[in-house]
Amino acid sequence: MSDRYLIIDNVNKIFHSKKTATHVLDSINLTVKRGEYISIIGHSGCGKSTLLNAVSGLTTATSGYVILDGKEVNAPGPDRALVFQNHSLLPWLSVYENVALAVNKVFGASKSAQERKDWILHNLDMVGMSHALTRLPAEISGGMKQRVGIARALAMQPKLLLLDEPFGALDALTRAHLQEEVMRIQADLNNTVLMITHDVDEAVLLSDRIVMMTNGPRATIGEVLEINLDRPRNRIELASDPLYNEYRRAVLRFLHEKQQKVAPLTPEASENKQSEADQRVSVG
Numbered sequence: 263m264s265d266r267y268l269i270i271d272n273v274n275k276i277f278h279s280k281k282t283a284t285h286v287l288d289s290i291n292l293t294v295k296r297g298e299y300i301s302i303i304g305h306s307g308c309g310k311s312t313l314l315n316a317v318s319g320l321t322t323a324t325s326g327y328v329i330l331d332g333k334e335v336n337a338p339g340p341d342r343a344l345v346f347q348n349h350s351l352l353p354w355l356s357v358y359e360n361v362a363l364a365v366n367k368v369f370g371a372s373k374s375a376q377e378r379k380d381w382i383l384h385n386l387d388m389v390g391m392s393h394a395l396t397r398l399p400a401e402i403s404g405g406m407k408q409r410v411g412i413a414r415a416l417a418m419q420p421k422l423l424l425l426d427e428p429f430g431a432l433d434a435l436t437r438a439h440l441q442e443e444v445m446r447i448q449a450d451l452n453n454t455v456l457m458i459t460h461d462v463d464e465a466v467l468l469s470d471r472i473v474m475m476t477n478g479p480r481a482t483i484g485e486v487l488e489i490n491l492d493r494p495r496n497r498i499e500l501a502s503d504p505l506y507n508e509y510r511r512a513v514l515r516f517l518h519e520k521q522q523k524v525a526p527l528t529p530e531a532s533e534n535k536q537s538e539a540d541q542r543v544s545v546g
């Protein structure tokens with residue numbers, strides 16, 4: 263069972279509007295082991311968030327199934343915690359209260375008030391936020407907000423952690439720092455993680471496998487790359503590791519050679535472009 267902890271079975275997603283139907287996901291099949299760290303990478307708009315939403319239960323698949331730990335997913339639930347790029351903390355609650363809200367909801371009946379308090383503090387400590395318990399989200403930096411979001415998700419002890427570009431809005435140094443923290447926490451807790459990223463280095467550094475999606479519409483899984491690098495991983499040492507660089511190249515090749523975002527120009531489009539350019543020259 264733990265080898266088939268999460269099963270995404272032939273998932274299709276079609277968005278219908280009054281006039282159009284957009285077939286976004288086409289026959290997505292993926293099986294994830296308990297404790298695996300999976301990254302999903304693909305060009306913008308291919309359907310990564312739609313897939314994550316189908317796993318979270320926020321979106322229902324048009325056909326196919328998502329099964330987590332033997333149970334079919336068809337609505338959001340506390341066994342799947344989401345962390346978004348744009349931190350979704352409640353602005354009127356303090357750092358402590360934001361985590362407390364989730365903890366009280368999940369463990370209100372099973373842990374005593376003291377146990378819950380200790381658990382909230384433990385999780386905030388794990389992400390290095392013990393010093394800012396009483397601060398409001400507006401009073402802390404973007405990286406700190408993201409830390410609190412991660413603490414809140416971890417504190418729910420979800421079966422599955424769903425990260426939608428969790429470090430996407432951060433500067434490079436803060437991003438690297440948080441990646442290190444996530445790796446350290448992952449080594450301790452062995453969470454099962456699905457993470458969307460646009461960052462090839464981040465995907466290789468953090469993942470056990472990288473799922474590469476083809477361009478939409480009708481996006482599907484193009485390739486899955488297994489990352490056999492020992493843990494703990496050190497980004498400085500990996501920079502000169504031939505295997506690391508081989509993995510990097512494989513992802514880059516997929517994205518920039520096999521799945522070029524910009525379609526090649528047709529002869530007609532190419533002519534139009536040329537005449538536009540000519541016009542610009544003559545006007546200038």
Ligand SMILES: Nc1ncnc2c1ncn2[C@@H]1O[C@H](COP(=O)(O)OP(=O)(O)OP(=O)(O)O)[C@@H](O)[C@H]1O
Pocket residue numbers: 277278284286304305306307308309310311312313478
């Ligand atoms: N609720 C919706 N109704 C109609 N179309 C939608 C809806 N949600 C997403 N789409 C379409 O589905 C496609 C995939 O969107 P999605 O956000 O999943 O892509 P993505 O790969 O996560 O993009 P990005 O990397 O830019 O965040 C897009 O064409 C988008 O316009």
